[in-house]
Amino acid sequence: MSSSLPRPLAGLPIRRLTRDDLVPCADLCEDRGWPRDEHRWGLLLAAGTGFGIDDPDGKGLMATCVVTSYGPRMAAIGMLLVAGRYARQGVAQHLMRQVIESTGGAPLSLYATAPGRPLYEKLGFTAVGRAERMSGHFRPTAGPGSPDAGVHPDLGVHPGLTVRPASAGDVQAMLRLDGNAFGLDRTHLLTRLPAFADHLRVAEDGEELVGYAALWPSSGSHVVGPLVARDTATAKLLVSSLAGATERPLRADIDARHEELLRWLGERGLRPESATTVMSLGEQQPGDWTQCFTPLSVATG
Numbered sequence: 436m437s438s439s440l441p442r443p444l445a446g447l448p449i450r451r452l453t454r455d456d457l458v459p460c461a462d463l464c465e466d467r468g469w470p471r472d473e474h475r476w477g478l479l480l481a482a483g484t485g486f487g488i489d490d491p492d493g494k495g496l497m498a499t500c501v502v503t504s505y506g507p508r509m510a511a512i513g514m515l516l517v518a519g520r521y522a523r524q525g526v527a528q529h530l531m532r533q534v535i536e537s538t539g540g541a542p543l544s545l546y547a548t549a550p551g552r553p554l555y556e557k558l559g560f561t562a563v564g565r566a567e568r569m570s571g572h573f574r575p576t577a578g579p580g581s582p583d584a585g586v587h588p589d590l591g592v593h594p595g596l597t598v599r600p601a602s603a604g605d606v607q608a609m610l611r612l613d614g615n616a617f618g619l620d621r622t623h624l625l626t627r628l629p630a631f632a633d634h635l636r637v638a639e640d641g642e643e644l645v646g647y648a649a650l651w652p653s654s655g656s657h658v659v660g661p662l663v664a665r666d667t668a669t670a671k672l673l674v675s676s677l678a679g680a681t682e683r684p685l686r687a688d689i690d691a692r693h694e695e696l697l698r699w700l701g702e703r704g705l706r707p708e709s710a711t712t713v714m715s716l717g718e719q720q721p722g723d724w725t726q727c728f729t730p731l732s733v734a735t736g
Contacts, residue, residue, distance in 0.1 A: 447488050447489070447491060447497070448488070448489075449486055449487070449488055449530060449533050450486070450487055450488075450489070451484065451485065451486065451487075452480055452485030452486065452487045452499065452501075453480065453485075454477065454480055454481075456480070456485065456487060456496065457473050457476050457477060457480070458473070459487075459495040459496045460473075460476045460480075460485075460487075460496065460499055460514075461473045461476060462495050462496070463495065463496050463498075463499055463516050463518060464516065466516075466518050466519055467516055467517075467518075467519060469516070470653050470654035471654070472653055472654070474631070474651070474652060474653075475651075475653065475732060475734070476514075478624075478627060478631050478732075479501045479503070479513070479514065479732075479734055479735070480501070481627065482503060482623055482624045482627060482735070483501050483502055483503035483504065483511075483735070484501065484502045484503075484504070484537075485499065485500070485501045485514075486499065486500045486501070486502070486530065486533070486534055486537070487499045487500075488526065488530060490518065490521075494518075495518075496518070497517065497518050497521050497526060498515075498516060498517045498518065498521070498526050498527065498530050499514055499515070499516050500512065500513075500514060500515045500516075500530050500531065500534050501513050501514040501734055502534060502537070502538060503624065503734070503735045503736060504538070504541070505619040505620065505621060505736075506541075506619065506620065507539075507541055508541070508542065508619055508718075508721065509541060509542050509543070509544055509619055509718075509720050509721075509736070510538050510541045510542075510543055510544075511543070511544050511545065511734070511735050511736025512531075512534060512543055512544070512545040513545060513546070513732070513733060513734025513735065513736070514734050515527055515530070515531065515545075515551065517530075527551075527554055528554060528557070528558070531554070531555075531558055532558070535558065535716070540717075541717070542715065542716065542717030542718040542719070542720070543560070543715065543716040543717060544713065544714070544715050544716075544720050544736045545560070545713075545714050545736070546566060546688070546711040546712070546713055546714075546730075546733035546734075546736075547560070547711060547712045547713075547714050548709075548711055549712075552712055552714070555714050556714075558716070559716050560714040560715060560716045561714060561715060561716075562712050562713070562714055563713050563714065563715045563719055564690065564691065564692070564712070564713035564724075565690075565691040565710060565711070565712055565713060566688045566689060566690055566691060566710065566711045566713060566730075566733065567688070567689050567691050567697055567707055567710050568686065568687070568688050568689075568707070568708045568709045568710065568711070569685075569686070569687050569689060569697065569700045569701070569705040569706065569707060569708065570656065570684055570685065570686040570687075570705060570706065570708045571684055571685065571704050571705040571706050572684050572685070572704050573674075573675075573678035573684075573685050573700075573703050573704055573705065574703045574704040575675070575678070575679065575703075595640050595641050596638060596639070596640050596645070596668075596669065596672060597638070597639055598636050598637070598638045598639075598672050598673055598675075598676040599636065599637060599639070600634070600635065600636060600637075601629070601635040601636060601637045601647065603629075605637050605644060605647075606625075606626065608637075608644040609625060609637065609644065609647050610622055610625060612644055612645070612646070612647065612663060613625060613647075613661075613663055615722075615723065615726070616663045616722055616723050616726035616727050617663070617720075617722045617727060618720060618721030618722025618723070619720070619721065619722065624731065624735060625661075628649050628731075631649075631651055632649035632650055632651045633650055633651060633652055633657065633680075633681070634649070634650040634677055634680045634681075635647070635648075635649045635650075636648055636649075636650075636673055636676050636677060638664060638669050638672060638673055645664065645665040645669055646662075646663060646664030646665060646669040646670065646672075646673055647661075647663055647664075647673070648660075648661065648662040648663070648664070648670075648673040648674065648676075648677055649661060649677075649731070650677040650680065650681065652683075653686065655683060655684070656683050656684045656685065656686045657677075657681045657683045657684070657685055657686070658685075658686045658687065658732070659674060659677060659685055659686070659687040659729055660687065660688065660729040660730055660731045660732060661727075661729060661730055661731040662674070662687070662727075662728040662729040663726055663727055663728065664726060664728060665726060666725075666726075667693065667695045667696050667699075667728075670693075670696055670728045671696065671699055674687075674700070678703075685705060686708075687700070687705070687729050688711070688729050688730060688733050689728060689729055690724060690727060690728060690729070691710075692724060693728055696728060711733060720736070
């Protein structure tokens, strides 16, 4: 494949990233003003495939990208980063073309920032949705009861609905619920959640598991994701429970179609921080968006 890179950069090899690259990956995030998130990089490189270009000047990594595969029906692309000193030289396009080729024609999905969207459109991606990032200190709901009791009057939940910490015995039920909601098998990602997340909660209606959510650290915040639930009331209860487990500000990338949850988070003290465009190349992701409220990370789809 011909390269549009300047001659000094065109011959640089693209290689697979390993856990030995965690610090250079985090350094590159910091270079572009993103949180270092070595913790998240560890998950991404364990559950997915990382691609990188080494800086020819020996200053770490010039560029990165990660692919998380969910089989032949979809792969998610994330963490496309290029060092500031190499910006606008065609590096991102060069790396993305190689990454797309590596996926063997599988449909692709990604979350695009406003500056990145023109590149993805040039590569054939189309906009299929939007996510709103909400962040801030969560104000607990008023009224009697604790988040785990499932009795908040403003959540509109069923009296039998409860939230509790997840246990090893919940994994299979979580995977079944997630498979129906997401539409694809995410076992290789979700089985890593207990070690990755600071808190993992499940919602039950009687003996039926009807939702789950994780809370994981990112810089000085805690991120809510994934958040999968049968309805908005269950999602609210899970967020309330997780918020009660931390004093850090919360962050969540909410599917913009979940307008009720976005309004409720705003009433609880979170504010819009940024927005991303969900884009696809090939067939759109299967599944039921009404049950998928947030991704684990925008990098994992």
